Structures are given as C-alpha cells and as structure tokens.
Amino acid sequence: MSKIIRHVTSAPAVSIGEKHRDAVEEATAAQKLGEIFPLVSMVTTRDGEKLIPVQEVIKMAQKLQQDCEASRQQGYEEGHETGLQEGLKEARKVLGQLEQAISDAVDQRATLLQEAKQRILELVVQISKKVTFEAQEIDRESTVALIDNVIGQLVDRSRLRIKVHPDHLPVVEQNIDRFLVGSTSIKELTFEADPRVRMGGCFIETPTGDIDARLESQFEIITETLLSGEEEH
Numbered sequence: 001m002s003k004i005i006r007h008v009t010s011a012p013a014v015s016i017g018e019k020h021r022d023a024v025e026e027a028t029a030a031q032k033l034g035e036i037f038p039l040v041s042m043v044t045t046r047d048g049e050k051l052i053p054v055q056e057v058i059k060m061a062q063k064l065q066q067d068c069e070a071s072r073q074q075g076y077e078e079g080h081e082t083g084l085q086e087g088l089k090e091a092r093k094v095l096g097q098l099e100q101a102i103s104d105a106v107d108q109r110a111t112l113l114q115e116a117k118q119r120i121l122e123l124v125v126q127i128s129k130k131v132t133f134e135a136q137e138i139d140r141e142s143t144v145a146l147i148d149n150v151i152g153q154l155v156d157r158s159r160l161r162i163k164v165h166p167d168h169l170p171v172v173e174q175n176i177d178r179f180l181v182g183s184t185s186i187k188e189l190t191f192e193a194d195p196r197v198r199m200g201g202c203f204i205e206t207p208t209g210d211i212d213a214r215l216e217s218q219f220e221i222i223t224e225t226l227l228s229g230e231e232e233h
Helices: 023-036 054-138 141-153 166-174 176-180 215-232
Strands: 013-015 050-053 159-164 188-193 203-206 209-212
Touching: 141 159, 141 166, 141 176, 141 203, 159 166, 166 176, 166 188, 176 188
Parallel strands: 159 188
Antiparallel strands: 013 050, 159 203, 203 209
16 A cells, blocks of 8 residues: 655655555554654644644754764764774884883893993903912012011911912022011911912911912902992992
C-alpha cells in the first residue's frame, strides 16, 4: 500500500499511516514519532486521521541534521582525545628511552674516565719505578742513607740483620760505623746479600718484627694508596 500525502488548504501536512488505516498501528506510530521527535506537533482530522504539517516535517529534517552533526563532532572529539592520549603515551615512552640512553652514556663515560685515571696512575708509577731503580743502580749511597734512616726510627735495635742487594753489600759494610755512631743500644749488627732485594732498598730483621724497606714494596703501597683514593672519588 502506498503512503498518502494529503494537501490541506489551510496547513499542508503529511499523513501518518496508509489509506486503509489500522488504528492500533497508527497510534503506535504516532507514539514512536513523539518519542523520537518530542517537539513535533501532529494534528488530527475530524475523521480521526493523524497528520504532520509540512513545517513540522522541516523541523524533523533539521533535528536529524543537527543530531548527525552532533554525533559527528562527538566522534571527532572522542577520536581526537583518544589519538592525543595515544600520542602522549608514545611520547612518554620515547622520552623514557632517551633519558635511559643518556643515563647509560653518562655512566659509561664515568666508568671509562675512572679506568683511564687508573691506567694513567699505573703508568706514572711504572715510569717512576723505572727511573728510581735505574738511579739506585748508579747511586749506591742511597742504600746507606735509607738504612741509616730506618735504624733511627726503630724502637728495639739491639739485634739487627740487614739484607741488601749483593752489588750494594760492599758499600753498606764500609759504612757500618755510621750506623753504630750515637746508638749504644745496637748489640749485634750483621749484613747479608739477598738478590731478592733490589738496589736502593733493604730488608731489616729486628727482635720485634721485620721492616720491609724494599723499593718495590714502597711502590706497591704508593700505588694502592693512589688507586684507592681515585676509587673513593
């Protein structure tokens, strides 16, 4: 059955229902229409037929257009907000990775710098040892001066056994009077040649303990002190 549009002279309108109307269906349609378009007014003819004025149809079209535009705008805003949040989330992730990379680079640089300092210190000590040992091979009097200095700091010097490098033994023995002068507490003083003691150093045995005055031992202490000081920084 075809829809019928009746033209009323005073107020053009569109009818609801079909030519052979079903009152129940017509009432249901009118109710649904009122729920969807509550502002639309309907008119009823003398024979009970419900009509929608053309002006009301225009209102319905405008309402539909407004609803569509509102839905489109809402969808755009929701999509924009979702996209914005996703973008911020990704940006935070990238920023976190960048901060971690920078932190790793700084830590790595600090580690490399510390390693470089230690290597430089070790190199300085090695050079110092080389220069010192070579100098001691030439200056044998330095061994005599070292022994004299150590003896002067001993508390118990009653019996002393002093070990030196074999090449420095003769010059040390020649200076025995130097070690005894002004020290009446020395009752026994002997010298031994020991190849394990490098030139310029000595190893002294006393009743209360041994004194390791070998140059290599002194350099070990210096190296440990320097390196431990760098590690604390």
